[in-house]
Amino acid sequence: MNEHDLLDAIGGIDSKYIKNADKTVSRHSKIAHFQRYYLAVAGLLLMVVAGIVIRNNHVTTVYESVDETEEITTLEAIPEESEEAAPELTEGSPMLTSGNPEASEETDGIEAIEGNEAKATEESVITESDDSDYPAMLMYGGAIYKDSGEEYIGEILDDGLLKVTSYTDGEPSEDGQQNFDRSAETEYFVLNEDAIVVHIDPNEGVWRVFVRQ
């Protein structure tokens, strides 16, 4: 036996080995397969990241445009006269804020001035009233006092502060009963015979004038 015989004998190997060696998937193909897989995953990730970035940019743009719109709306909504008049109107205390000095009226030394803010407050109160069965009410001295929607910005009479006694879902029927504070912690004081001032929103420090019915 020599090398030629051996080479000839190799020529007679099983056909399956010849076929396999011809068609076997090469490592390059495997690498290419994985490369394709990773490329697909990378592409997907890129799309997700791009989507997030674009979305964030869009949201930021929307917020910016909303801010700009609000600024423009605010500037347009405020009349030049009121801008000039506002500092004069807010001078002095105590008073209720209002945008129109001509429409102001004095009630026991307190200026109740109706304005844009007051209107807005009234609108919100009306809305609240529409949503609820009853407007905010409090009984004092046998009389019902109803929320006027006007914010009180005058001096708070600490000496005469009273506290509500109970809560009711409907119309108050006893002194100290009210229908807007379930915790029954609200304080109020008597402003005059026809009005009381209620600490309607302690968190915001809002005092509201309730008018006798």
Next chain:
Amino acid sequence: MDDSQIVELYLSRDESAITQTSQKYGTKLKRIAQNVLSDAETSKECENDAYLQTWNLIPPNEPRTYLFSFVGKIVRHLAIDRLRHENRQKRSALYCELTDEMQECIPGSVDVSQEFDAKELSECINRFLDSCSEEQRNIFVRRYWYFDSVTEICAKYSLPQSKVKTTLFRMREKLKKHLADGGFTV
């Protein structure tokens, strides 16, 4: 057209069988001959001779599932035979390289001849290939059956040259031991 249909053409003595074989496997067959002979014209002649032999061998053979290896064996044998008869070994560096490598596999002295059965030797090599991993087997077959160069094998399997060379070296050592164990010793 699949192998079975081509073989069917041979069996029905339809000459288009040769055209079909040439269209399907011509390039690969010519490459095997080219690897041995290193000459395009002679390789083409070998390829054509292989088609003629195939025509003569089918029937009685019916290589429906292994037509390529069937014709490939013929073209490989023809190319090697032609090289030997024309005494042109020196003109094929690759063939010389391969025969040198094969010498390493022969147990004992190569100068002493030994009577052996060629078929039995092929069976022994088949058993040896069975014991190897698929990667090793493919590298071995590409090298000693297809006569691919180491560079071509590296390109085909994306392997470094050192890996292919080391694999071939270890397989030759293993084949030598296998042949010795199989009784092919001097």
